[in-house]
Amino acid sequence: MHGRDLTPLLKKPEQAKKRSVLTVFTGRKYGSDTNAIPTDLKELRKVAQVPWCASPHDGRDKYIRTFEEDEIEKLYDLREDPAELTNLALLKKHGARLARCVPRQSPNCGAPSQGSSTICRPRELTSEPKGID
Numbered sequence: 001m002h003g004r005d006l007t008p009l010l011k012k013p014e015q016a017k018k019r020s021v022l023t024v025f026t027g028r029k030y031g032s033d034t035n036a037i038p039t040d041l042k043e044l045r046k047v048a049q050v051p052w053c054a055s056p057h058d059g060r061d062k063y064i065r066t067f068e069e070d071e072i073e074k075l076y077d078l079r080e081d082p083a084e085l086t087n088l089a090l091l092k093k094h095g096a097r098l099a100r101c102v103p104r105q106s107p108n109c110g111a112p113s114q115g116s117s118t119i120c121r122p123r124e125l126t127s128e129p130k131g132i133d
Contacts, residue, residue, distance in 0.1 A: 018059065020056060020057065020058045020059075021057055021058075023054070023056075024054050025051075025055075027044075027046045027047040027050075027052060028047060037052065038052075041068065044066075044067060044068055052067040053065060053066040054067075059078070061076070061078070061101050062078050063089075063098070063101035063102065064076075072087075073098075074087045074089050075089040075098050075101055076088065
């Protein structure tokens with residue numbers, strides 16, 4: 001079994017250290033089966049129509065990027081918006097915040113069919129949201 005012993009945290013929760021978390025969803029694929037990102041949307045959305053994605057968060061900001069080409073990225077403030085209703089990535093005033101959350105190297109940069117792994121650039125931001133997603 002892998003992981004960390006949570007006993008010290010359970011005994012003294014006030015001594016908890018702030019840690020970031022990375023959640024990755026790859027349907028029913030694991031290990032080396034995830035080395036290549038599928039380009040077929042049926043494969044990317046095989047489980048409950050949820051696309052493959054990566055989501056780093058630090059307890060406050062949660063960034064979500066799917067592995068589908070041309071899909072918008074998402075950024076939520078979990079303290080102010082725990083239901084994740086307002087996508088801050090759509091708002092120009094949160095551009096610096098978004099840039100801090102975007103992983104320096106993302107497997108979804110460029111077209112998946114090209115196997116690209118270049119550094120991601122956030123898409124053009126607007127001053128107003130285009131709607132709640």
